[in-house]
Amino acid sequence: MRFYKIKAVVWLHILRLWRYKISFLNMALSITLWILLFLLGALMFTPKGELIKAIPIVFWGIIMWNMMSNTISLISGWTWYYLSQGFVEEHILTDTSPFLVLVGRPITGLCLSALAIIFIYITLSGLGGSPIITIMDPFSLTLGILTLTLMSMSVGLILAALSFKTGVQQMFIEMLNFIILMVGGIMAPLSKLPRFLVYVAILIPFSHSAELVRYGAAGIKPWISPIIIAPLSLILTAVLLSISILTIKRIEKCIKISGLRAIGRM
Numbered sequence: 001m002r003f004y005k006i007k008a009v010v011w012l013h014i015l016r017l018w019r020y021k022i023s024f025l026n027m028a029l030s031i032t033l034w035i036l037l038f039l040l041g042a043l044m045f046t047p048k049g050e051l052i053k054a055i056p057i058v059f060w061g062i063i064m065w066n067m068m069s070n071t072i073s074l075i076s077g078w079t080w081y082y083l084s085q086g087f088v089e090e091h092i093l094t095d096t097s098p099f100l101v102l103v104g105r106p107i108t109g110l111c112l113s114a115l116a117i118i119f120i121y122i123t124l125s126g127l128g129g130s131p132i133i134t135i136m137d138p139f140s141l142t143l144g145i146l147t148l149t150l151m152s153m154s155v156g157l158i159l160a161a162l163s164f165k166t167g168v169q170q171m172f173i174e175m176l177n178f179i180i181l182m183v184g185g186i187m188a189p190l191s192k193l194p195r196f197l198v199y200v201a202i203l204i205p206f207s208h209s210a211e212l213v214r215y216g217a218a219g220i221k222p223w224i225s226p227i228i229i230a231p232l233s234l235i236l237t238a239v240l241l242s243i244s245i246l247t248i249k250r251i252e253k254c255i256k257i258s259g260l261r262a263i264g265r266m
Contacts (some may be wrong), residue, residue: 009104017108024108028115031070035062035116055124056134060217061187062119064210067145068152068186069177070109075102075156079163088164092236092256100249104162106153132217141216143230147237148209154240161244161251164262183218185210191222198223207237 009190017024039058077103082088090099121133135141159173181187183200190198201207210227211222222229 005100009100010107012101012117013104013107016211017111024112025115028112028119031066031112032119032123035066035120043206056218057132057189057214057220058187059121059124061210062120063113064148064206064213065117065177065181065186067110067114067149068180068206070113070150071106071149072156072159072177073111074104074112074165075153078105079160080101083164089254092217095249097231097252099157099161099252103153103158105156106149110149133215137216137218139237140212140230141234144209144212144214144216147233148206148213150237151205151209151240152236153204156242156245157244158240161247164251164255164257171264180204180206189214189220191221205233205240208236 038063072208079243082101087101088098091101183193184196184204185201187191190201190207190211193201202223208222211229212226212233214220215226224232
């Protein structure tokens with residue numbers, strides 16, 4: 001793949017981000033307020049002595065969920081616009097994979113997450129009365145964030161590819177993000193979940209990266225040894241990436257033979 005195509009995709013999303021800067025700010029504020037609405041209500045019932053311990057864990061959970069949900073939503077949820085504007089055909093005619101454009105969507109998603117996280121950090125720091133960012137193991141923390149981001153991109157690309165042929169409703173994407181939030185081990189350590197939910201969470205790849213992040217940030221021991229969970233997260237990331245690549249290649253082949261069947265909505 002020629003470098004100028006990658007450069008063009010990066011420039012496209014940076015330019016869109018700048019042109020829609022007001023919408024970008026509004027969306028970041030909306031995400032912040034939506035999260036704080038539920039979060040502050042829950043923290044009100046936390047004993048004062050436990051509040052200082054709970055806030056850093058909650059904060060890192062918010063970071064992970066924000067990155068995951070924004071990345072998945074802004075890749076797969078954008079395809080209806082991508083399809084309706086006829087951009088897929090234009091890219092195919094210029095010998096450019098339409099999925100290359102979608103790979104650049106995390107630029108918007110991660111920038112959105114970063115701004116929302118800053119707003120949430122300021123609010124929770126004021127509530128806790130002390131800095132809430134803690135780092136115990138930088139390597140585990142970095143590995144956890146990296147694998148979580150790559151997993152989110154993979155899932156987003158898989159859903160985007162499927163939507164080219166069958167259509168994926170935004171409601172389904174929102175439900176998926178909510179399910180992962182509740183039972184995917186994102187907001188709470190697996191050791192704190194009810195036993196029947198632990199078995200479900202273990203089957204969700206994101207939970208293992210989340211355990212790495214909590215271990216690296218706050219020293220919370222994962223459900224299994226870090227020596228095992230680190231390579232396990234890498235393996236699951238590689239599997240999801242492989243599935244996304246195979247799905248993309250299969251859908252691209254189908255598009256070139258039979259055309260697009262999904263209909264974008266306006």
